Amino acid sequence: MNEKNKIIIYQVFTRLFGNNNNHCSYNGDIGVNGCGKMADFTAKALGEIKKLGTTHIWYTGIIEHATQTDYRRYNIQPDHPAIVKGKAGSPYAIKDYYDIDPDIATDVPGRMREFENLVQRTHRAGLQVIIDFVPNHVARQYRSDVQPDGTTDLGANDDPSQPFSPYNNFYYIPQSELHGLFDMKGSAAEPYREFPAKATGNNRFDATPNINDWYETVKLNYGVDYQNGGTCHFSPTPDTWFKMLDILLFWASKKIDGFRCDMAEMVPVEFWEWVIPQVKAVYPHVLFIAEVYNPGEYRNYLFRGKFDYLYDKVGLYDTLRNVICGNESATMISRCWQNLNGIEKRMLNFLENHDEQRIASDFFAGDPRKAIPGLIISACMNTNPMMIYFGQEFGEMGMDSEGFSGRDGRTTIFDYWSVDTIRRWRNGGKFDGKMLSEEYKRIYEVYKKVLTLCNEEHAITEGVFFDLMYANQNGWKFNEHKQYVFLRKYKNELLLIAVNFDHQLVDVAINIPSHAFDFLQIPQSDAYKATDLLSGLQETITLLPYKATDLSIGAHSGKILKVSLAQPEKEVNEAGH
Structure with missing residues (x-):
């Protein structure tokens, strides 16, 4: 790709994209509600995504994560339902860093080959591939069943009698059993047991996480002793660092083009400073995008941590949302770029992603047209990347009550489901638009026009x-x-x-x-x-x-x-x- 191209990312929740079921049931399992596959990203589908002005596609939910679906016949260990959010599970509760999620494979034993083929198809369509790297936490029952030779599984050599040790991959609460303030049994006959309890992913260092915590995950140890003033033990290099370097190199070897690094600021910047140059020494083109929410840390993660781009959530996203909803003056948009003090070209702009509410939902603007001024600003204000979330280009409402994900204006990341506007657009793989209303088509044409202009106009690109x-x-x-x-x-x-x-x-x-x-x-x-x-x-x-x-x-x-x-x-x- 031309260095001067403006990056336009199309984020797509992989398991929802190709699901044609138009009558999904609340909390339905995979047998009832179905599931999209990697194979649904056909050459035709990718060509249509490219037509929108897209340069990169972020396949969300690629790496194997905890689920309530039983894949024992494929030698995949089941997860206790009490520690899985939703029937499908969260893509951010990684169960095996070295594997592809079986849900999105047509042929489960051949799932890695299917992913490699997806990367090839995507590249042939002229698009680059971004996947998630989730470094801060893993599923409670993490265990790799395809651990590569020469590498050791997380926690295999831990000493669980130590609350903290730089040689451990996890943090422990010795002599304590996990007693979460959530349902410890779920649909299972026996409650979930964890002894000694491990610290929870959102920095909860006790044995009683509650329903609002990331209770389905455990925190990874990068050498920071949070319970003793956050003292850092980075020499010798912590074991977790080496394991994560191996994981990044493994995925980079699959010819992907970038990592979107989940909750990057919950991992010490010293790790990124150490790992990113090592990955780029072998794969210099690979992008690193950080999910960071603390503006006080922006420069640290860009210049010391060596990230290419950071989320612009608490600046431009929050401001544009408030302006769109009539709660703030458009003059505050100027404050956004002024506050960035010269790093605005390194920020990733967006108006939707899997964490945020849909623009067209009752919880945001209630009408996708209201965001068009914000779209033009986000996309055209600078040379930095722009991202949209699949369905945004049609005004997807996200107002379904899917199961674990209630009616909250978001498209679920926990449940087996189908996205109305995407299903209509796909129309069984024909992409002929026949099932789309005129309103959807009008919104799409605006998105297509704005996003394609980004790389047609030198004044926007450069x-x-x-x-x-x-x-x-x-x-x-x-x-x-x-x-x-x-x-x-x-x-x-x-x-x-x-x-x-x-x-x-x-x-x-x-x-x-x-x-x-x-x-x-x-x-x-x-x-x-x-x-x-x-x-x-x-x-x-x-x-x-x-x-x-x-x-x-x-x-x-x-x-x-x-x-x-x-x-x-x-x-x-x-x-x-």
Whole structure:
């Protein structure tokens, strides 16, 4: 892939994508509700995903995790139902770091070969492959049944009499049995037993996790003694570090192109500083994306930890969500990039993912169109990556009550289920759109237009960014709380991008300050021909420091006006140059 391409990630929950069942039952098992497979990502399906403007596909839930489905006939040890969330289980309760989840295989014994074929198909479609790396915690009954020669299973050599030892892979609560404040029996005849209890994944160092904890997981030990002031024991190198390096190299050898690292900030930055350069020494192209929520740690994980990109959740996502819902002013969007102090090109923007509520759900905006201004900003504001979550491009509502995942505005990651808009779009693998409503199609066309523009327009892929909001406070025809406007420029191409979060069409007058003309070297003119890249319509606009630029912007919409600055000399002279 061209280094200058803008990364557009399509996150897809692998086991839901291909499930055609349109009458799934609440809490249904795999026999009742069915399950999508890796084979559902056909060349046709991948080609359609690519058409959206996608450059990378993040297959979520690839590595084997705890489940209530019985795969004993394939020599896969069953999990106690009390420590599995949902019938299908959480993809973040890893049961075997070296294996593919059997649910998503058509031929369970050949599941690794199926994954290798999926990677090849994805590459042939011109897409790159990202998978999860879950470094902080594993399923309570973790055990690899395909542990590679020369490697040792997690916990195999632990001394469980020690609450903490740098030589242990887990943390223990000696002399204590796990007594979770959750149902310890589930659907099993006998309750789950764990003695001595292990610390729980969300840093719970006692034997009584509750229903709100990550009770189905255990915390991995990277050499930090959390119970004694967080003292670090990194020399000699902790055993867990070596095991994780082996796991990363194993998956990188499968020709994947990136890891999305779950809860990366719960793992010491010293580990990342040690491991990422070693992986990149062998596989230099592999991307590392960190899920980090503490802005105070951003620089640490980027510059010391060597990550390529970080989630922009607590900055841009939270702000755009609030603006979309009418709870915050659009002026706060400027604060987001200003607070990043120069690292904005290293942030991954998104409006949906598997953790967040669907835009169209009753818990977020209730209408996918309301997020279109936010989509334009997220995708076009800078050169950094953009991610969407499968179904977002159709306005998926996520309002099902699937089982363990209640009616919460999210698409379940715990249950066997089917995603309505994706099922309609796929239409049995035909992808002909015949089952999609006109509303779904309209939303899709906007997403496709915006995301494809990201790599068609040099001004978005490579250009500089100039925020115009500071010159448009208290404007007589500009509501800075409901509109946002900025410039992107590359060589002689200028984009004026203006969005409207309001529910009605607005006529705005945009001030472009002298500094913008000087900084971006824009020739002044009162008669620039501009094309709106979203609608294809042309209009004539003014670009002058002493006269506002007049535009009309539809409700919950935006304009990306492209201007060629190589204008006829007469026009430029008339403007006073």
